[in-house]
Structures are given as C-alpha cells and as structure tokens.
Amino acid sequence: MNTREIFMNKIAEAVKNKAGNMSFFTKDDYQATIERIQSLDEDKSIQKNPKDYRLVKKFEILEIQVDGIIIKKLKKQASQQQFVFFEELFDIIHAAHLSTGHSGKILMEHKLSEDYANITREHICTYLQLCKNASSRKVDLIDMQSQPDGKYKYIMTYQDHLTKFVTLKALESKRAEGVAYHLIDIFCDKGAPHILQSDNGREFANQIVKEVINLWPECRLVHGKPRHSQSQGSVERANRSVEEILACWMRDENSTKWSEGLRFVQWKINTRLHTGIGRTPYEAVFGIRPQLGVVSTNLTIDAASILDTEEQLEEILNSEEEYSKQQMLGQDDIAPDTASITQQSEITNYNCVSCQQISSGAHTCMSCGLFCHAIPPCSVNNGSEEEGFGSAVLCRLCHQANQITQQRKGAKRIQGVQADKMFEQSRKRFKQANIGDTVMVPLPDVDRGKGDFRNIKAVVVAVEHNGTYKLGTKYGQLNSHYTRNQFTPCLDKFLEINDVQTGKEISLRQVARNESVGTSQGMFHCSCKKTCLRTTCKCYRSNRLCHSRCHNNQSCSNK
Template sequence: MANPTERDIEAHFREELFQRSEGKKSVLLPKEQYNEIISEVTATDKSGEKTPHEYYLLKKYEIFKCGDVLKLIRRRTANEDPIYFATLEYTFDIIKHAHIATGHGGRDKMVKELSKKYDNITHDAISIYKSLCIECQCKQVAYQLLDIFLLLGAPEILQSVNGSEFTACVITELKLLWPDLVMVHGKPRYPQSQGSVERANCDIKDILVAWLSDNNTTDWTVGLKFVQFQKNSSYHSGIRRSPFAALFGSDAKVGLTTSALPHDVIHRLQSEDELLAVITEETTSDELPAVEPVTAKPPAVEPVTVEPPAVEPVTAEPPAVEQVTALGVLCTTVIRVTAEPPAVKPTSPLSVRQKNNTSQRKRACEAQLSQAERMVERIRRIMDRGKVGNNVTIPIPMVDRGRGDPRNIMGIIMDIDENDNYTIAVKSGILSGKYTRNQFDLCMEEKLIIEEEEPCVMHLTHLQ
C-alpha cells in the first residue's frame, strides 16, 4: 500500500469532518455561512432597532478588518487580542500549522496552542487530524513495537506492507526511543504472495474491532495488546499448537481463570488465605481413604520360595601394592574396591520445563515444515509447472510503480532448482532472488526468446 499524499490526507480529513458535522449543530462554520454572518453583523451595526437575533450576533461576533479582508472574531473587551473564527474549509491548514508548531504534540498541547488565536476548533477535528498524521502513526507503531522488542528482542529487518517510507519513519522513531537499536527496512513484498500474512492481518483487524466494540472505546493502541495475546494463545493449525506454547513450552496463563478450580469458586476469592483454604480442602478431599467392603478372608497360605545360591559380585582385582616393612620383610597388600551405583539426582522443575520447551519447539518446526510441503504439493496440483524458456508476467508491487507504469513486467524462465524456485530474466538482466510458481503467470504466447552469441553471453529478443 503506497503512502498517502498530503492532498489525500486533506481530502480524507474534510470528508470525515463534513460527515460528522452534517445534520448537527456545530461551531464549525462553512464558508457560505461564515460570509453570511459577516454580512449580517455589518448590516446590524448600521441599523437602528435590533431584533433578538441581531442582539445575539452583536454579543457574540465582531468584524475585524485586515486591509481589504474582513475577518469574523469573537466579541472582545478593551485591549484584548482578536480571537478568530475559522471556516470549515481552512480548519485542516490551521490544525496542521499548530500540530507542527507543537512538535507533533498531543491533543492538550494543540488545544492550548489553538485557543490562543481561534475560537471554534473542536477536539473532534484535532483527533481526526492526529489519526491521519503519518508521523504520529509512526510514533504509535514504534511505541507498540518497543514493548515487544524489549521482551523478545529486536529483529534485524523490519518488514511492512505500507511501503519503505513508512517503515523508515517507524525505524527513525525507534532509534529515538532506543539509540542502540540498529535495524533496516525490508524490500516490499507483493501482497498476493503472502496469503497467510494477509489472512492473519484480517483476523487481527476483526479481533481488534470486536474488542473495541465490547469495551466501548476507540483506543486501539491498548486493545492491540489484548489482540496480540489472544492471537498468540490461540491454536494454530500449521504448528499444531499455539504460538505461545511453541515459544515458551506451556500454554498461556490468565491467572486463576486457567486453573482447575470452578469458576463460581474463583469469582468468590479475594485474598491468598482464601485461595490456600480452597486448595487445602481440595487436597484433603482427594486424600480421604476409601472404605473397603468387609469380606471373609481365607486362611493365609505362605508361598514356598526356593532361594537361589548367593552370587558374589565379580569385581576387578586391582594390582597388588608391595610395601617394605621396618623389619625388611616384603609385604603385599591387595586393595579390593567394589563399584557402587551412582546416586540418582532428583529432576528439577526447571530442567523439566526446558525439556518440554525444546520438545514443543521441535514439534512446531516439524509441523510447520509439513504444512509447507502440503502447500507446495497443492500449488503443484493447481498450477502448471513452468519450463525453462517459458515466457512469464510478473506483477509489479504498488509501492514500486507509478500511476502510468505497467502493472506487469514480462520475463523468461532461465533456471529451475530442485525446490521449484525459478530464476527469471527480463530484457535489462536477471532478476535478483528467486520466484515461486504463485508469484508469476505463464504467457500463452512466446514474446521473448534467448539468443546465445557466445558461451557466456545471452540476449533476450522481443518477437514481433
């Protein structure tokens, strides 16, 4: 998705502001109404008798003349600076200048700055502008990413479908918050080649909209944390477990909610003493001895066992140690050593968790490889396999093309490896990287051919 231009942002701002003010009594004045009020106030000053509406206009408004231009200002007292009324059409420019003057400050800073000069700039208009400001969005995204990076570590490459400019802006904000962080932005990806990523993005949007509706709020930055937890703790069919379990080796915990205690008991608990009392009762009820029925026992019969002859353990005889006594007699001492079995160390909970964590990650990796193999097999069944020399069309990502540029570029298959990754060349040379079958389309007609003039020199010729 290409970054919106300043003109697109302004059009979106005005459209949303007009929709919110339409059909409602608003302090925002369209240009026609603004000029009409100026005419009424000017005519009222010259008239003798005045109606209640005219008294209302004179009490609220005043005409301020700036050269040949008439401005509508708030009725002022002696030695008071003029406070202007802004038209709906110029609200975007006014808020933009105030937003830049405050260093992309928050709503309160902007309200304080605008109230010095304007009377009718609403909080709603300020909020709309802040939601459309690219730099403010970068700050919010960087702040949310910082929480994740400080917990799990930061990657080397930051990838985004919003284009390299937006990604670079986010990296700049991250550098301001974390000067030691060094990252680069990735090259743009074609969205159709990332079906699983696009589906995940749709799921996240749906979960976020549901969370905002359930909690009756519009603060998406807070809801994003809960959406992240819900997405990571949900079962994933590809790795056959939740991402949380694949990373940490156990399912995510939500306090006592995920314990084995009944929900009605959990809601009544308030302190640690009450929790220990409930656990003690549960343990006591589990350890009560079972009452066995009384039955007549037959006389005990002692079993006859035959004891096998004792077998002495065979131990390796160490070499004899010869010693000379004080009387000059040579004595030989034989030291017999018997081997004892090594003591079995008790297994610690930490080692059990580490072993479980390693097992979960290994199984998740195996399941992911299995899913990738199934996807490749499915693509092979659905799509025809390309051959060396076939002409293909490769879609150009939106972030890499202008409005007048073609949507596709024509190329030819040069090589296919054992994993069905294709090397494709165009008239200007061989494209960097390799392509999978779902990233290009086969052409029905052969427009390009390979001409070999020398053993290592090839040229592509366009057929008429």
C-alpha cells in the same frame, strides 16, 4: 425471551429425543448422580444395575472445600475434564466466547475441551447462532484513520514468525521513526529478530532498521524480502483478526477508545488456538497454558468466584485431592504467581533453586545440577515411580524451559507441514516452467503508470534447486528469484534467452520505467499538511491536481 432463555430452550429441544444420554444433566440430575456414585463407593453391598456400572466407569467425584463449604463436581474418569449441568452451560460457553475474542466454533471447541467433557460442538454452534457480534463481525472492517482515538490513528502489528505471538501498539503516525521507537520497547522485552519484514515494502523496512540502529547501536538486524508468501499471509490474517476482535470489544464495552482495547485484543489473539502451529502463541512462547489467576486453575467457576484471600486458596491447595492432582499432572498448575515484597534471605549453597528455601542437599536437578526439593511444586515427575520422584529430580525452572523448547519444536514442525502443504497445492495448480519459456510478470501498481501495461515480458533463464526461477528481460536479468505463482507462462515465445543482456542485473521497477511511455510512476501524490498552494507541494510544482491518494484526504485547494 433473552439470549440465555432461547439457548436453553434450543438445547432442551435438541436433547429431548436422545434417550439414555448420560452426558446431559439438569442440576437435580447432577446432584442425584453424585449421591448415587458416593453411595456405590461407600456401600459395596448395593445391588448394581447396568446404569450403575456405566456411572462408576465413566465418572469420578471432585471435591473442593472453601470456607468449610464442600463443592462437589463430576469429572471424567482418569481425566481433569469436568462435567457441567444444563443450567450453567450457557455461562461457561459465553465466557469462553468472550475470552477468545468472539471466535468461531473451532477455536471455542479447543478452548472448552481443555476443561469440560460434555460441551459439544452442537452446543457451541447453537450459541454462535444467537451471538449478534459473531454473526456481524465480518461485515465491516474498522479504518482507524477515519475513526481516530485522540492522537492515535494507526495500529502496529508485530508478529513473531515462528510462534505467531502478536504485539499491538497504537501509533500517532506511520513514520519509520515512530515505528522504530515502539519496536525497541518490544526488542528490550522479547529480544530482537535476525530479519525484520514489513508489508509496506523493503524500502520501508530498511528505514525502520536504520532508525532502530540509530536509537540502539548495539542492536543489529537486517530487513527481509518484501513479499514472503507464508509470513506475509500470516500477518494479513493477524491484521484481520485484530480488526474483527477490536470491533467486538468496542461493541461490548460501548467505547470508541480502541487504543485502550488493544491490550485485551492482544491477549485474546495470543491465548486462542492458532491452527498454523497447532497450539496457542502463548504456549509456544512460554511453554505453559495461558494463566489468568485462579480462573486458569482446575477450580470450578463457583469455587473461583468465592475466593478472596490467600488463606482460602491455601485451603484448597492443601487438600488431599488437589495434592494428588498435582502429582498426576507433573506440575503445580494451580499454584499462584505471587510477588513477595519482603526481603528474602540470601541464597545459600543448600537452598532449593525453585522455592529458595533451605533443603537437605540430598537431591539435585538432573538438568542444572542445583539443589532442589524432591516434592512438588519444587520438582516434577521425571518418570520415576519412587516416592518423591526418586534421587534424580527435575526442578520447576528446568521443566518449564524444557516445555518451552518442546512447544517451539512442535510449532516449527507443524509450520513445516503447513509450508509443504502450500507448496504441494501450488505445484498441482501451477505447471512447471522450462528454461527458455516466455512469461508475463505483473507489475505492482506503485511501479506502473496509468497508461502502461500491467505486465512485462520475461524469459526463464535458470531454474534453481529450491524451485525458484531466474528471469531475464531485454534490459537485463531481474535481481530477484521468483516462484511459479508470481508469473504466467505465455503460449508463444516472444523473447529468447539470447535477447537478455548478460552480466547485468536490474530491478523490476527499473524495467517498468524503461518500458513506460510516460512518467512510469503510478502513485504520484503529495503528503502536504496544508492547502497545497505552495511550490513545496509536489503536485502543485508539477502542475498536477491533487487526488484521493494525496495528503490522507485532508482539506486541499489544488483540486
């Protein structure tokens, strides 16, 4: 049996013992329920039994007409969530699984609950148990240097810290010049941030900022601190998601052209729920649900699959039920985004700001003050119960701007809750240090020699109001502030505050160099592109043998 048949057998077995389940339909039961509800609506004299009362209370009938064919679907009372029957359950869950990048049950449940009322977590978990990619995606991560796609060897992940919106670019190298070139494309499209952070360190971020300014002098930004806990963790999770979804895409498409799949990976990441902001990154940026043509509308899969022309879509848009649906939603969710190639007439003072067609001039937008039609889709309901939304209307453009603002405020609020939760967990796990306590500060591998200690001794010289600590060593005060999870207190005092040189600030790297009995640099390597037998090679010039960190594991004669 194939996956579909196994899934259907498991679901049928699971619901066999659930007597009176009104949310599980076969195709025949589905049609019979529709006919029963219609007959109850048309003939009020029919004697109703308790089941009939439950049917009328729970279900409504949604009619969609395409080319004279009426498609009838059940939907939840006072909601836009549709009910699906047993035979189409697998196809709908499978499509949602692919559109979210082979995600897990939480993201799939959020995706499916937007449009469907009777797809449960049990259905989703049953499907995930049968998905080969979902069960194997966390085994291996793809190293793009070992699997290059032509000239491309690296993937740049650019993420906005507030909205979590991700942009992916394929790179030939990881030099700052190439990264800056692609960043300018992103900045010209989405705007430049105030602060640019990089997990490759502050020095690398500083090089990128300089290259950006060289290429675009009008653009000014600063580089951030290298190890910001919340933003760095978010980027690391985004990198892991990119690798996992890209691996699934390559398996599904049976292709090694991963650079071509980055655009689809980017779409899947940005259009699925991000638990850190409580919404999709797409919604946080644009203020609306992700749009994917007529598939993103309230149309059923069957209706969307038979649409070919604009006339067919207009036939649905002009139906009475779809029109009332737009009034209830307050916006035209299924209006297509079309680009006209004909020359539009010049906008006059009375043209509607939304559709650019002539208006009576009787209504203006309550936000921007421009003329606007008082009917959808040009305007949206502002809470007034008068016909045509009353005299004070809100144009579609201002409504979308308000939606974006609300989504961003919501994302910022939930992000603050997440940060407070992280801080509270850290506070419970790590006891507060006091002034005068001796602590051990770990040294990064890049700053530590092979024969050096992994930590340096420091003393707490000050506790800031935001919970960070100022540390001092016998060589001077460290020039950065530290959080409690970045050092470990000692039981005994090995260093006093009086031992700290006052008025002198020093970097952690300089302290490591002073404490070292050797070269103090733990990552001595070359970046040659040839055989490493010339004095231009750092290792050869220093009478050292090349190792695994040198020249990206290329062929070498100095081993």
